[in-house]
Amino acid sequence: MIRVERIHKHFGRLHVLRGITFDLPRGEALVIIGPSGSGKSTLLRCINLLVEPDEGKVIIDGVQVNRPDIRPEWARQQVGMVFQSFNLFTHLNALENVALGPIRVKGMAREAAEEKAKQLLARVGLAAKTQAFPAELSGGQQQRVAIARALAMDPKAILFDEPTSALDPEYIREVLDVMTALARDGMTMVVVTHEMGFASNVAQRILFMDAGMIIEEGRPEEIFGNPKHERTRAFVGKILR
Amino acid sequence: MASALQQEGRSRARVFDTIAGIALTVGAIAFVMDIFVGRSGFDFGYVQGEIPGFFDATKLTFYATSLAYFGGMGIGFLVGWARAARSAPLARILHDRSALVDEEAPRWETRVDTGVAILFSGVKHTVRRIADGYVEIIRGTPLFVQIVFAWSVLIVNYPRLNQLELIAGIVALTVNTGAYQGEIFRAGLQTVHSGQVEAARAIGLSRWRAMRYVILPQALRLIIPPLTNEYIGLLKASSLLLVIGVQEITGYGRSEAFRTFKVFEAFAMVTGIYLLITIPLSKVVHAVEMRYRIPGLGIQAMGPQTHV
Amino acid sequence: MATAEATLGRQTERAPFPHASAIRITEALVGGTIFVVVLEVFLGFNLLDPALWSLYGSVFLAGIVRTLTYIALVLPVSVSIGFALGWARVSRFRALAWPATVYVEFFRGVPPLVIVIFASILGPNLFPERFQSVQLGLILGALAIGLHSASFQGEIFRAGFQSVPRGQLEAAQAIGMQPLQSMRSVVLPQALRLSLPPLSNEFAVLIKDTSLMAIISGGELFHRSQLFMDQSVLTGTGQLHWLFIVWTAVAAVYFVMTFTVTRAMRLLERKYHARGLEGISI
Numbered sequence: 049m050i051r052v053e054r055i056h057k058h059f060g061r062l063h064v065l066r067g068i069t070f071d072l073p074r075g076e077a078l079v080i081i082g083p084s085g086s087g088k089s090t091l092l093r094c095i096n097l098l099v100e101p102d103e104g105k106v107i108i109d110g111v112q113v114n115r116p117d118i119r120p121e122w123a124r125q126q127v128g129m130v131f132q133s134f135n136l137f138t139h140l141n142a143l144e145n146v147a148l149g150p151i152r153v154k155g156m157a158r159e160a161a162e163e164k165a166k167q168l169l170a171r172v173g174l175a176a177k178t179q180a181f182p183a184e185l186s187g188g189q190q191q192r193v194a195i196a197r198a199l200a201m202d203p204k205a206i207l208f209d210e211p212t213s214a215l216d217p218e219y220i221r222e223v224l225d226v227m228t229a230l231a232r233d234g235m236t237m238v239v240v241t242h243e244m245g246f247a248s249n250v251a252q253r254i255l256f257m258d259a260g261m262i263i264e265e266g267r268p269e270e271i272f273g274n275p276k277h278e279r280t281r282a283f284v285g286k287i288l289r
Numbered sequence: 290m291a292s293a294l295q296q297e298g299r300s301r302a303r304v305f306d307t308i309a310g311i312a313l314t315v316g317a318i319a320f321v322m323d324i325f326v327g328r329s330g331f332d333f334g335y336v337q338g339e340i341p342g343f344f345d346a347t348k349l350t351f352y353a354t355s356l357a358y359f360g361g362m363g364i365g366f367l368v369g370w371a372r373a374a375r376s377a378p379l380a381r382i383l384h385d386r387s388a389l390v391d392e393e394a395p396r397w398e399t400r401v402d403t404g405v406a407i408l409f410s411g412v413k414h415t416v417r418r419i420a421d422g423y424v425e426i427i428r429g430t431p432l433f434v435q436i437v438f439a440w441s442v443l444i445v446n447y448p449r450l451n452q453l454e455l456i457a458g459i460v461a462l463t464v465n466t467g468a469y470q471g472e473i474f475r476a477g478l479q480t481v482h483s484g485q486v487e488a489a490r491a492i493g494l495s496r497w498r499a500m501r502y503v504i505l506p507q508a509l510r511l512i513i514p515p516l517t518n519e520y521i522g523l524l525k526a527s528s529l530l531l532v533i534g535v536q537e538i539t540g541y542g543r544s545e546a547f548r549t550f551k552v553f554e555a556f557a558m559v560t561g562i563y564l565l566i567t568i569p570l571s572k573v574v575h576a577v578e579m580r581y582r583i584p585g586l587g588i589q590a591m592g593p594q595t596h597v
Numbered sequence: 598m599a600t601a602e603a604t605l606g607r608q609t610e611r612a613p614f615p616h617a618s619a620i621r622i623t624e625a626l627v628g629g630t631i632f633v634v635v636l637e638v639f640l641g642f643n644l645l646d647p648a649l650w651s652l653y654g655s656v657f658l659a660g661i662v663r664t665l666t667y668i669a670l671v672l673p674v675s676v677s678i679g680f681a682l683g684w685a686r687v688s689r690f691r692a693l694a695w696p697a698t699v700y701v702e703f704f705r706g707v708p709p710l711v712i713v714i715f716a717s718i719l720g721p722n723l724f725p726e727r728f729q730s731v732q733l734g735l736i737l738g739a740l741a742i743g744l745h746s747a748s749f750q751g752e753i754f755r756a757g758f759q760s761v762p763r764g765q766l767e768a769a770q771a772i773g774m775q776p777l778q779s780m781r782s783v784v785l786p787q788a789l790r791l792s793l794p795p796l797s798n799e800f801a802v803l804i805k806d807t808s809l810m811a812i813i814s815g816g817e818l819f820h821r822s823q824l825f826m827d828q829s830v831l832t833g834t835g836q837l838h839w840l841f842i843v844w845t846a847v848a849a850v851y852f853v854m855t856f857t858v859t860r861a862m863r864l865l866e867r868k869y870h871a872r873g874l875e876g877i878s879i
Contacts, residue, residue: 098770125773135768139786139871149772152782181871194768201772310691314699324723418624429852431805433819434844441826441840525708532812539711546718556715560707567706
């Protein structure tokens with residue numbers, strides 16, 4: 049479904065991604081873990097072309113998307129993204145936030161888009177908050193609106209960039225619950241996170257990244273229970289205290 | 290991927306963009322110059338001959354601006370202080386007083402006490418309101434009017450005063466910049482977070498020492514950029530003194546233009562002088578600002594502003 | 598500075614208890630009354646001196662009308678150009694950004710008065726003979742005020758654009774919006790909201806700038822009052838203290854105009870306020 053081949057990215061002198069390759073079949077939930085600065089967020093942004101890889105291929109549904117003759121917008125319509133800092137549009141309420149994509153990008157009629165938005169907000173548990181503005185919502189609520197906003201585009205996959213890292217502890221649960229439900233419903237997803245509980249319960253596969261490279265890859269039991277590499281062991285040891 | 294090809298195409302576009310940028314800029318300037326100069330040519334001889342005259346006018350401009358600026362700074366500081374200091378509203382005083390009444394003191398003593406407190410805060414309050422009014426009025430009325438107003442006051446009372454126009458102009462500029470600088474000082478004092486005051490008191494500094502060692506150093510670094518921009522703004526505002534006959538740069542330029550009919554040359558000189566002064570000064574201000582800024586703390590200032 | 602007050606003054610001028618604004622208005626009225634009383638009783642000025650106003654009244658009104666005309670002409674022009682400049686300055690195309698920067702640097706470095714005089718004297722020469730007239734000079738002078746203000750407004754809009762948090766643009770891109778769409782639906786609405794406070798200050802400046810037209814005999818309030826003063830007072834037919842009264846009246850008119858505009862803009866800000874959107878930062 050999503051395939052990434054030998055991706056390299058430099059920021060100035062910094063070689064942030066050093067030849068990343070992986071495959072993500074449809075319906076699978078992939079979790080990427082690793083220390084800060086390992087390039088996880090950059091990798092995610094290469095998939096939906098918010099960042100252009102210097103070398104390598106990004107292939108979505110069989111189509112290579114990092115080509116000059118394909119508009120990046122197409123890739124972004126196939127693959128949605130949820131950000132660490134939510135990035136809800138401050139001047140729009142929850143309903144409008146979710147409906148904006150369908151209306152402006154997909155050309156949907158306003159009523160249809162708003163109806164769809166209402167359903168999605170209900171799906172993430174925010175049916176009562178459609179008229180609320182982002183400033184009136186808690187962090188957990190904002191993030192759930194962000195997930196609804198990503199879902200509104202009917203994406204083939206969703207990328208989550210540390211979705212709970214900016215949340216107060218009491219709100220993390222509600223967001224993880226939504227994400228878990230999404231995974232169970234068969235959504236293809238790539239999640240960068242530090243929430244190991246989520247990783248072990250929901251992920252079919254885990255990637256451990258460090259310094260721009262994939263160090264180890266495997267099922268949650270393998271990575272957490274029996275890590276093969278020294279660095280993986282060290283990292284997992286620190287996290288799973 | 291084919292990012293090599295992509296990159297090449299991108300840098301080519303970049304080069305084209307840069308060339309277009311230069312072409313448009315230079316072209317526009319050349320076009321404008323040609324319109325004005327193309328008809329009758331540019332009289333360089335005139336320009337050369339007039340340099341001494343313009344130099345004197347420039348000196349006068351600096352003189353008036355600087356006097357007004359530093360005079361205004363004194364006013365501005367007082368005004369800013371008056372407006373930045375917090376004073377409790379009347380209702381709060383009355384309420385506090387009644388709550389803190391000393392049960393054992395005789396009635397009249399409490400009344401006097403309260404009276405004094407009210408009086409004191411009343412004075413503070415009035416001073417503050419006067420400062421408010423001063424700033425609002427100066428900022429709400431055109432500098433032209435202020436200049437002519439000052440001039441008319443002097444004319445009425447001291448008609449034979451030597452250099453009356455210049456004095457009136459400097460007075461008006463002083464009062465004007467006093468209000469604007471008052472705003473700068475106020476913003477500077479208020480931006481330093483009240484938490485700083487609390488923290489300073491908490492480690493045992495007296496109010497005065499807290500001010501001296503914690504508040505003022507930060508406030509000073511905050512206000513320097515807007516204050517220097519204010520000087521530049523005042524310099525440009527001094528052009529308005531021509532309305533009462535002061536021969537500063539613009540006034541002199543205009544008289545020259547009418548005298549010799551070399552309108553474009555005269556105004557080119559005027560424009561050139563101002564640009565030569567303000568642009569380097571602005572760059573210096575920017576450099577100073579970058580050097581002394583406290584990250585995360587700043588007065589919103591966007592360069593010299595019009596005073597009019 | 599004007600903008601310091603706009604962004605910072607507001608956060609400290611909050612009313613801590615009810616009726617604060619009512620008290621403020623009362624104070625202003627009291628202050629005004631004291632001022633008038635002082636004038637009338639101690640200085641013997643009669644602010645409503647019929648001798649003065651019978652002569653000056655029509656001049657006063659004509660001047661106000663002309664000033665309002667200039668404002669109506671200049672304000673829209675300056676906003677349009679200023680907005681275009683701000684957009685150009687943040688554009689990634691150097692072909693747009695560089696000329697815009699030169700424009701802004703030029704007009705900010707030169708006093709508006711110089712531009713006005715320059716435009717009114719030399720401007721008409723650019724036009725074919727039959728269009729050249731005194732009126733053209735005045736119009737060009739007024740436009741010059743607009744061009745000058747546009748450079749400041751350009752900076753305001755630029756700061757507005759740059760203050761929209763970067764994440765907003767990323768999120769718009771992430772749902773597949775093209776650059777123009779994201780500008781229109783996400784960046785622009787927020788940038789405009791952010792620009793309102795400093796913009797209201799600039800409008801006040803613009804209103805006051807119309808007085809510059811007096812130098813080129815623009816016939817607006819300041820100019821006409823000046824003429825009136827020259828004719829009546831200095832030729833000895835009027836009282837000297839008329840000077841004082843006239844300029845106070847003129848100042849009051851401008852004050853009312855700027856006050857109205859800034860308060861109106863504040864209402865606009867309140868109506869469109871996007872909560873959670875921080876003010877303009879550098």
